[in-house]
Structures are given as C-alpha cells and as structure tokens.
Amino acid sequence: MKHPFVAALLLGAATVLGFAPFGLFPLPILALALLFQLWRRAASPRAAAFLGFAWGLGFFLAGVSWVYVSLHDVGGMALPLAALATLLFCAYLALFPALAGWLFARFKCGQPWRDALLAAGAWMLAEWLRGWLFTGFPWLALGYSQSPPSPLAGFAPVVGSYGIAFIAALIAGLLGLAWKQMWPALAVVGIVAAGALLRGMAWTQPVGEPLTVALLQGNVPQNLKWDPQKLGLSIDTYLALARAHPAQLTVLPETAIPLMFDQVPREILRGLTANGDVMLGVAVRLAQGGYVNGAVALNSELRSQGYAKSHLVPFGEFVPPGFAWFFNLVRIPMSDFTAGPLQQPTLAIAGQKIAPNICYEDLFGEQILRALPEATLLVNLSNTAWFGDSLAQPQHLQISQMRALETGRPMLRATNTGMTAAVAPDGSVSGVLPAFTRDAMRVEVRGYTGLTPYARHGNVLALIIAAVALFPALLQRRRKVAAVGR
Numbered sequence: 458m459k460h461p462f463v464a465a466l467l468l469g470a471a472t473v474l475g476f477a478p479f480g481l482f483p484l485p486i487l488a489l490a491l492l493f494q495l496w497r498r499a500a501s502p503r504a505a506a507f508l509g510f511a512w513g514l515g516f517f518l519a520g521v522s523w524v525y526v527s528l529h530d531v532g533g534m535a536l537p538l539a540a541l542a543t544l545l546f547c548a549y550l551a552l553f554p555a556l557a558g559w560l561f562a563r564f565k566c567g568q569p570w571r572d573a574l575l576a577a578g579a580w581m582l583a584e585w586l587r588g589w590l591f592t593g594f595p596w597l598a599l600g601y602s603q604s605p606p607s608p609l610a611g612f613a614p615v616v617g618s619y620g621i622a623f624i625a626a627l628i629a630g631l632l633g634l635a636w637k638q639m640w641p642a643l644a645v646v647g648i649v650a651a652g653a654l655l656r657g658m659a660w661t662q663p664v665g666e667p668l669t670v671a672l673l674q675g676n677v678p679q680n681l682k683w684d685p686q687k688l689g690l691s692i693d694t695y696l697a698l699a700r701a702h703p704a705q706l707t708v709l710p711e712t713a714i715p716l717m718f719d720q721v722p723r724e725i726l727r728g729l730t731a732n733g734d735v736m737l738g739v740a741v742r743l744a745q746g747g748y749v750n751g752a753v754a755l756n757s758e759l760r761s762q763g764y765a766k767s768h769l770v771p772f773g774e775f776v777p778p779g780f781a782w783f784f785n786l787v788r789i790p791m792s793d794f795t796a797g798p799l800q801q802p803t804l805a806i807a808g809q810k811i812a813p814n815i816c817y818e819d820l821f822g823e824q825i826l827r828a829l830p831e832a833t834l835l836v837n838l839s840n841t842a843w844f845g846d847s848l849a850q851p852q853h854l855q856i857s858q859m860r861a862l863e864t865g866r867p868m869l870r871a872t873n874t875g876m877t878a879a880v881a882p883d884g885s886v887s888g889v890l891p892a893f894t895r896d897a898m899r900v901e902v903r904g905y906t907g908l909t910p911y912a913r914h915g916n917v918l919a920l921i922i923a924a925v926a927l928f929p930a931l932l933q934r935r936r937k938v939a940a941v942g943r
Contacts, residue, residue, distance in 0.1 A: 461495050465508045468492060469515030469554075475602040476520065478851035482607040485599055489629035492554075493561070493576050497633070502562040509558030513551025520597045521547065523847035527773075531679050531843050532787040550587065550594065557583040566933035573630030573641075578926035581623040585920065588619075588821070592771055595820050597852065599625050604858040605884045609648075611655030613862035613884065614909035617822050620919035623926070624648060661865030661882060661907035664833060668807055669901050671704035672869060674877040675713060676895040679842040682873075683715050683790040691715055694895065696728045702897040703732035706807040708871040711738040711750070711816050711840040712791070718742070718753055730757050734807045738815065738838040738871075740791060741765065747795040750774060752813040752838055754804040762804045765797025766815040768824055773843075800827055809834045809904045812866075816840065819853075819860050819868075823915045826864065830912070833904025835866045840873040850875040850892050858884040865909045867902050 468488050475485035492512050499505035524546055529539035560579040565572045580599070588595030600618030603609040603625055612621050628648060631641040675694040681687040691714055699707050707729065714721055718741045729735045734756050741751035741763060749765035769775045772783055774794045803810040812828030816839040819825065825835065837857055841850050854876045861868040862884035870878045875892025879900040890898050910918070 461498075461508055462511045465492060465495055465511035466515040469512035469517075470519040472512075472516050473520040473597075473848075476597060476848075476852060477604075477855035478848070482602050482604075482609075485602045486625050486629045486632070489580070489599075489626055490632040492558075493630055494633050496558050496561050496576070497565070497572070499558070499562050502559045505558035505562035506555040507558075510548075510551045510555035513554035514547060516554075516597070517547035517550045518544070520848065520852075521550075523844040523849040526845040526847050527843045528787060530845050532789060534787040538786060553583040553587040554580075556586070564927070564930050564934055566930045568930075568933055569634045569638075569641075571929040571933055573627060573634065574926040575930035576630045577623050577627035578923040580626040581619055581919065581923040584622050585619050585916065585923075592768070593821065596856075598622060601852075601855050601859055604855050604862070605656075608650075608653040608656065610862060610884055611652040611658070613859060614658070614660045614865060614911055615655065616919045616922070617863050617911045617916055618859045619822075619916050620911075620922065623919060623923050624652075627926075656883070660909040661905040663903040664906040665808055665904050667901050667903050668706060668809060668834075669704040669899060670807075670869060670879075671699065671702040671707045672871040672877045672879070672890075672898045672900065673698045673702070673707065673709050673713070674872055674875065674890050674894065674896055674898070675710070676874055676893055677842070679840075682712075682842070688715065692725055696725065698895070698897045699729050699732065699735075702899050704899055705733045706736065706809075707733060708736045708836060708838070708869060709738055710871045710873045710877075711838040712740060713738045713838075713873070715790075716740075717748065718751065723759065726755060726759055730755050730759065733757075736804070736806065736811070736813065736836060736838070736871075738840075740794075743795060747793075748791070749797050750791075750794045750815055751797075752804070752815060752836075754806040754811070756806065762802075762806065764801055764804060764813045764815075766794065766818060767797040767799055767801070768818045768821055769794055769796050770817050799824075803828050803832045811836050813838060819857055822860060822863050822911075825860050826912055826915055829864060829866075830906065830908050832866065833906060834902065835860065835864065835868040837868060837870045838872075839870065842874045846893065854878055854880075854886065854889070858886065863909065863911045865907060865912070866905050869900070869902065 472485050472488040474481045495508050496505045525543040528534040557579040600621035603621050634641040718739045737753045740748050742748045752764040754762045811834045812832035857868045861880040865882045868880040878889035879887045881887050
C-alpha cells in the first residue's frame, strides 16, 4: 500500500459509523482487522505506532467533533483556538491506539494465533488506560459499538465493555487469518454464537411493584439557562411538564433549576412534588464551603436526600492544576465544583433504591457498581446542550445501554436536550424522546435485584484475560531471542 498513513486515517474516520446513531456494529471489527494487517506489514514498531496514531486521529476527529461545538458554539472560544484545542485533544486520544500498535509490532512473534491474541490484549489494555489516565476519557471505547443488537452484547454482564473490546479485537485478529485457514473462521462463529446465547440469560430479577416515572426534557437553550433574567424560563418549563405528566416519580435533568438548592423557593418544590416524589438535578451548597453538582430526591413533605457527582469533567467542572488561564478563553458557568465522595448511599424514593449518576459519570462502568447490590434502579441526569446538535446525544445513550447490560438494571435518562430515554436491563431502548424537543416521557418500570458476574468482579476479569493474552506471543518472542543469542 503506497499511503498506509492516509489509509489508516480514513479507516479510523469510517469506524465511527459503527457507533450510534449509525449502528453498523460489524464495521469497527472489520476496520480493526484491516488496521491489524497494516501493523503486521509495518517496517518497525515506530511505523506501527504512527499507523495507530493516524487511525486514532481520524477516529476521534470524526467521532468527538462535538468538543469543538462545546468550546466554540456554546462556550464562546474563538474559532482558531477551539479548532486547535479540539485537534490537540484528539491527537492526545490517538496516542492510545498508537501505543497498541507499538506494542503489537514490538512483540509480535509471527505465529498467527499468538499475534491475534497479542493484538486483542494490546488494544484492550490501551483502551483501559485511556479510560483511567488523567481521570479518564473512555468515550467511543470499542465495546460500546457492540451494544444491542450486536450478539457480542451478551458478554457485557460477564466481562463488561472492556471485555467486549477484547473479544471484538480478537475477532478482528482472527478475521485476518480466516482466508488462509478454516479454524479462525470457526472460532469467530463460535464466539458470536456464545454471545448470542448469553443474550438470553437473565442475570437479575425484577423486585417490587411497577413504578410510573416521568422523565422531563426541558430543552432550555444553554445560552439562556444561566441568564438571571431568564430564570423563569427553566422554572416555568419544568413546572408545566411535571403538572402535565403526573407520575409516582418525576425526574428532572442535570442542573435543571439554575440555582443553588437552598435558593429554590419552597413553592417551586411543592409544585414539582404535587403528584409524587421528585429527583431534581441542582447545584448544592456545602456547609464547609464550595458546591457540588447534585441530585436531590424529594417527597411530598419536602424531605430530601442527596447525591453529589464524584467523577467531575476536567475543564468543565473543575480546573486542573495550571489551567486557570483556560477559563479566560471560554464561558463555562459553575466550573469549580467540589467532587462528592466515591461511596454514597442509594436514594430511597418512590419505593425504590435509586443510584443516580450525573452526565459523564455513566462512562465509568466500575463507578456505577459502587451502588450495587442495593440499587434497584439507575438514573442518569444529563445536560448535553453543551454539545449542540451533534453525535454526542446518541453516543451517550449507547453508553447507557452498556451500563444497563453490565448491571442488569434499568437505566432511566432525563436530559435537557436529549436523549431522554428508558433502557431495559437487557440493554434495549424501550422508549426515547426526540432530541431538542420540550416534552416528557412517562414510562412504567420495575426495580431489579441480583448481581451479574461483571457486577461482582468489575473490570478485573477483562484485565486478567487481556494480560494473559499477551503471554503466548511474549513467550514465543523470548524463545526466538534466546535461540538467536545461542
């Protein structure tokens, strides 16, 4: 191939079509199969790293282009600076597939099945590192592309999204061998069949009576939400939606009322709780100073329980050390939240034990597990108005599908602009509101109890599998080096 760097770049960009909203779930596996072939032919580990970087740059520029929207269109950063910041961010993310490429080329042994395992292990470990380093950014991790209807979704309750990434990458490695031999094709068929069979497993069980929930989507423009003169717009919108859609539990999105909780007039809270209990996204002032991005549960007597977001977004919700200058270039209200504790009790409301997670937090599967086994229902409160009319909304819903699968719990999503939805424990979307509409969705759900294998072990099993997958190639390479040394 004359221009492998360009081919890898275009291949990465095309891979985005395998994720929501496009849903061509076999495409990421096929794209990885071609990338692995480029790595096999690379002249050196450095060349393979450049190919991985090119793939990653194309992938992230196409897949998280909404970062530019949040910086420029909504945040007000100057166009050249926003474009440069987006490019640098995507270049940073591209370092992780570059690392996987370097590892593969450095330790490949020339034996096909060993190299297939090596590629899968290197890929998954690089993705896991991306989801952990500097607080992590696991958006568009490979496993998310295999949400339902992919048969590989059946592995989610067992090994989680990272385990699915390993399995998908292993299939990609085997596909590169299937045209030469029969056994890789049979192995792929067996893996896919196993995933399909696991899709039929009921890992958790319903508990308690059905619950009616109203998920409110206010569609309040971000440029008006924090304008003090437009405060009434948010309050009137959510009061009207709550009154028009009575339910046992009403859920408002992240920072739905742009005030501190102690500033919200009690008559507003009474209006919201007139028909049942309420979960409200709102900033909460701390007695010791500072404030948290919170979810407050209220009953009709206005007794409250709270949850404080613990996994904050760098540059959006807190200032990383040495980056105070960044906030002179972009307008981000309430950008200095205090992180909540890692372990917090579930919210006992409407007959359920609810585990809230706020916006970006549901990217982190192991974090959601902290509320289990007590939690019977998962609720995500988000404000994705920051990302405009972009791929962020459907991509975020796809992430919620994976969290529902991993935990065997329903995931309810109340968002400001989209996508407000209900996700069943099997990862299927049972209802969704169109983005950028002012509406509410009334659903009936049941809580679930029990633990999936992933809920018991988290990412440990996937990490062990990936690490073990490296050993055959490493051992073979060591033997070759020792033989040459003799």
